[in-house]
Amino acid sequence: PASPSSPASPASAADDRSTVTGRRRIAFAVHTDRDGLSGLPVLIRSLALTNPGVCEDVVVLHPGLPDSSFDALRRLHPRVVTREAQDRTDVFRLEGYDTVVALGPDMVVLGDLGELLRMRHGVGAVPQLLAAGEPGERRAVLPDGLLVVQRADVDDALAAGLDAGTPAGDGLALGDALVPLDARYDFLTRRLHDDTPVPARVAVLHFTEAPGAPGFGPAAEARRRFEMSDDAFRAAYRALAGRKHPDLLAHLAPPLLEARPSLDLARTVADVYRGQGRYDEAVEVLAPVVADRLDAPRCQETLGVCLMALSRYDEAEAHLLLAAASPDVAPRAFAQLARLAWLCGREADAHAYAREGLDADPTDAGCQSWYVRTRAKDPHADAPDTDGPQPACAPTVDPAEQLAHVALFAEGQENAGDKVLPEAVRMCFGPDTGPHRWYEQPVHRLVDEAALERLNARRGVIVGGGGLFLPDTSPNGNSHWQWNVPDDLLARVTAPLAVFAVGYNVFDGQLYRRGRFAESLRVLVERSAFFGLRNHGSIDRVRELLPAHLRERVRYQPCPTTVARHLLPELSGPVDRSDTVLVNCAYDRAGLRFGHDYGHFLAQMAVALRGLRDRADVRYAAHMPADEKFVHDLRREHGIALPVEQLYDMSNDTIRGLFRRSRLVIGMRGHAGMIPFGCGTPILSLVSHPKLAYFLSDIGRSEWGLSVHDRELGPRLAERASALLDDHAAAVADVHAAQELLWKTTRSNIEELRSTFGMDG
Incomplete structure (x- = not known):
């Protein structure tokens, strides 16, 4: 479980209560007492500013300090976790993690730690020279030095040796588990006497003297780079070039926006929220500063996309049209407008928007895809050549004899599995999988009154298969899963409704704000005559979200692709x-x-x-x-x-x-x-x-x-x-x-x- 010290953090909102993929859980850990607390803000700032794309848990081990002692750290990092521990050797037994990078409050991070995070074996450490210059000098791992611990390699014998304690002047007895690291990952300041400059390659500087000690000026200056106010730290992080971790950015940027609102900063925060699926918060940040400005096309585009993800389609279209007025943004904006129009069932408008996007940039792949997808629906398309053979008139189809199929119907060079799957669902109900027997309702298209009427005119409605219970791909504000259907319309589906081989498709660690989804799910289960999920893992996760009286209605229906040999005779021989x-x-x-x-x-x-x-x-x-x-x-x-x-x-x-x-x-x-x-x-x-x-x-x-x-x-x-x-x-x-x-x-x-x-x- 997530630490109570950070209840609103992305880590605590992640949908990963039972990791089943073997995903490696990594933490930084630091042991401190009250005297060492003052060094931790510098350590955390240095870690974030030198490794801006990294945001793992920072576990603070302590002997029982008051929880309020860590408030300053929580302002700096979204994943501060606090645990009581008697001494530093508890990093070898830190439950809930596979890899632990142990630092100390007397360290600052000056360089990239990616190599340490990629380590997979043993216990990494820098063997240090003890009693330098004296007879019998030797190398050993310092008890307070940097460690990279692979929990799987800490066996009982090693743990027992650590529990026995470390004699004064001796190092940790890591034995065969030791994986020697380059000295730059635990560089001792005692090597920098006489004001020796800090070597450029140093990644972690370990202060063996007080930071202000005479003769160590360059080392003290390296540390002073990270002695700054909270606002200065936030501004410094935001100003960094290159990739920044979205969780860190989402934690550090909003206070800057509150203090000094600006269009550029609002877009930065909104883009992070958008990437985390927090579309409502992105709109709250952007809408007040963007309004109908024509000089902010990228902000208009971001705002339009976020409004579309909330199913606020009219507002989204207005802002995307403002974005499309800029030549630089027009192709992307028109591709989004084409998608919006298609979602709302306006095929001709979708085609027209795609065509405008291609006029702005003939190479734009998004506009090209929508142009091809909607071309047959274009009322202005050229008439067919009447000199050639003409197709026979399609037979009249009685809607009451059809099944409606709500699914993801992949086209073009989309996922091959999503092309095979809808046909496999239909094969379960007979060999005719074509339009005479089946009416297609694309799962992402908005169910409005007209669509509801078409669904209710069918013999039945089948939703599936595929991993439709997921928050992204094509987000909407109506259901928070892939079927874009408002609750009130879902409740008015009168045709028999079956959910068939759908999966709960959320990744370990993926953010999923599930309140809206849970309510839509309840309406869906209540309305369904059959509710079958494609694996028992999905069944367990969905049942967690349902009231007790509905849980047993969730049943097992394997993905029909797994039984193709029984559906297609040509596969059985x-x-x-x-x-x-x-x-x-x-x-x-x-x-x-x-x-x-x-x-x-x-x-x-x-x-x-x-x-x-x-x-x-x-x-x-x-x-x-x-x-x-x-x-x-x-x-x-x-x-x-x-x-x-x-x-x-x-x-x-x-x-x-x-x-x-x-x-x-x-x-x-x-x-x-x-x-x-x-x-x-x-x-x-x-x-x-x-x-x-x-x-x-x-x-x-x-x-x-x-x-x-x-x-x-x-x-x-x-x-x-x-x-x-x-x-x-x-x-x-x-x-x-x-x-x-x-x-x-x-x-x-x-x-x-x-x-x-x-x-x-």
């Missing part, structure tokens, strides 16, 4: 497999997926793939263009080139065929595991999102998943992949066996739903 292993990685929300471990992940994957390439044709399966970053990074950093299968340009049948003919699929995306599994192909999952772990738990095959943070990911992945390839027939049989419960559950649910919808058997 024998298959001639190639010697292909497909690999997939995902890069959306990379910070939440990898944290500080991306370099480690890439290196470990290189280890695994080098071994696999000796026995299989290893290829890369890109679900969307952004996935190809892995191929570029792997080639650049490790010299390994992989051929790419661009799934985003393939048909659903081609995607399923590729997965079915492969011997093994190693995937990070949810559907990079579920689709091949559904086709009968063995899988291994690279777990960076809870949904992968949830699925493997449901089928009783948790060993098929490896965390992207696993310290030994490379060798373990190679070993498990080799085992599946060595006895491939058994692996395929295992997949088929694991499918049986999923199919049994799905078949039972479908039979119930066919009755609910009044469909023939």
